[in-house]
Amino acid sequence: MSTATLPPLSSPSPAWGNRLLALLLPLFLLAALSCLAGGAQPNQAQGQNLERSVKAAFLYKFLGYVDFPGEAPAQYTVGVMGADDVAAELTQIAKGRTVNNRPIEVKSLHEGDALSGVQLLFVGGDTSRPQQVLRTAAQQGVLTVTEVENGLQQGSVINFRVVEDRVRFEVSLPAAEKNNVKLSSRLLSVAYQVQKGGQ
Numbered sequence: 001m002s003t004a005t006l007p008p009l010s011s012p013s014p015a016w017g018n019r020l021l022a023l024l025l026p027l028f029l030l031a032a033l034s035c036l037a038g039g040a041q042p043n044q045a046q047g048q049n050l051e052r053s054v055k056a057a058f059l060y061k062f063l064g065y066v067d068f069p070g071e072a073p074a075q076y077t078v079g080v081m082g083a084d085d086v087a088a089e090l091t092q093i094a095k096g097r098t099v100n101n102r103p104i105e106v107k108s109l110h111e112g113d114a115l116s117g118v119q120l121l122f123v124g125g126d127t128s129r130p131q132q133v134l135r136t137a138a139q140q141g142v143l144t145v146t147e148v149e150n151g152l153q154q155g156s157v158i159n160f161r162v163v164e165d166r167v168r169f170e171v172s173l174p175a176a177e178k179n180n181v182k183l184s185s186r187l188l189s190v191a192y193q194v195q196k197g198g199q
Contacts, residue, residue, distance in 0.1 A: 049085075054167045055160055056089035059122055059145060062158065063099045065187035068119050069141040069180040075102050076119050081109045081133060083124025083147075115140050122146075123156070130154055141180045145169075152195055157181065161192060168192035 063076050076099060080087035087108045094104035107118070111129060115121060115136060120143045123130050130146060134155040137144045144156045151159030152172040157179055159170050170193040176183050188194050 051162065051167060052083075052085045053089050055122075055147065056086050056093055058160070058167070058169065059086070059090055059120065060093050060097075060099075060104070062143065062145065062187070063104065063120060065184035066120075066143050067182040067184075068143070073102065073117070073119060076104045077107060077117050078104060079107050079109045079113075079115060079118040079121040079142075081111065081113075081121065081123050082127030082130075083122060084108060086122060086124060115142055118142055120145065130156075138175070138179045143179065143181045144175070157183075163192060171195065 059078060063078070078090060078094075080090065087106055091106045094106060097104065109115075109118075109121075111127060111133060118137075118140075121133070121137050122145045123133055125147050127133060130148070130151075131154045134144050134146070138155060143158070145158040145160070146154065146156040147160040148154070149161070152170060152175065155175055155178075157172055157175045159172075161168050161170060169191055171183065171188060171191045172195040173183075174195065174197070
């Protein structure tokens with residue numbers, strides 16, 4: 001499984017972390033390819049672990065390509081709901097790193113938890129009422145990311161999809177506008193699909 005690589009962040013301060021992450025993403029691909037070398041197929045658990053790692057890396061990178069509403073926060077807070085494995089992986093990726101000179105806190109959330117102070121919310125596949133969560137997040141100017149086939153139709157701004165064994169993401173500009181978040185054109189340029197009209 002591989003992934004589309006986002007361009008490096010333009011901010012000079014997190015350059016070391018960005019270089020490290022730029023090395024990290026190809027390693028995910030290398031791990032997948034090494035499983036296939038010699039004809040051995042990766043087992044389902046290995047594939048799922050790799051997928052979760054790639055998604056966590058994308059969540060980290062997304063922070064550098066979004067303008068959030070209101071006053072700039074002292075730190076970025078990423079909420080993760082219904083995906084404890086992604087939360088754990090993202091915590092490791094973000095440890096000791098900054099984006100736009102801001103540290104990153106990862107919070108594992110449950111349905112019904114307050115979203116105050118959260119800039120990015122990942123709604124995992126184990127969330128039982130994703131539409132309700134997405135509606136609440138939209139009212140608070142949160143960048144929402146999901147991982148279901150109809151994520152954009154449910155109101156998510158970004159949705160992960162696995163296309164031909166690659167983790168890709170699609171974007172809804174109407175949802176971004178509704179959530180009052182502005183996405184960088186550089187992010188849109190590497191999206192698998194960009195939804196421009198309301199659906």
